[in-house]
Amino acid sequence: MKKKENEASDEYLELAEKLKILMACINMFDAEDLEILKKARTNLKYNINHNEAVMIVAIACGGDMYDSAEDVAKVEEFDGIIALIKARMKLRGVVIEKATLTSAYGNSFYR
Numbered sequence: 001m002k003k004k005e006n007e008a009s010d011e012y013l014e015l016a017e018k019l020k021i022l023m024a025c026i027n028m029f030d031a032e033d034l035e036i037l038k039k040a041r042t043n044l045k046y047n048i049n050h051n052e053a054v055m056i057v058a059i060a061c062g063g064d065m066y067d068s069a070e071d072v073a074k075v076e077e078f079d080g081i082i083a084l085i086k087a088r089m090k091l092r093g094v095v096i097e098k099a100t101l102t103s104a105y106g107n108s109f110y111r
Contacts, residue, residue: 026088034085041078044071 029037048071055066 023088026085027092029085029088031089034082034089037078037082037085041075041082044078045075048072048075 048068051066051071052068059065
């Protein structure tokens with residue numbers, strides 16, 4: 001039983017290390033990057049709608065059908081990345097605010 005607990009603990013530690021690396025990467029993004037990502041997502045969504053609308057004409061002219069599945073998955077991926085960056089930025093703001101309050105009022109403020 002003890003061995004399984006240690007294995008699970010090792011797995012959690014390994015996952016925690018991977019998440020630390022991911023969060024460090026997410027911390028590199030700023031508000032400007034977030035706006036660019038949002039625009040890219042909007043443009044991709046527009047292209048999906050445009051390609052689906054043009055598909056009827058393309059098929060009528062002997063072209064191939066447009067399969068939007070991959071592009072839709074990309075939009076979902078953008079949504080997840082954008083949400084993660086927003087959440088991380090919010091957390092950083094809370095941590096900074098807390099640190100500011102702590103230094104201004106001393107640690108007794110949070111006790």
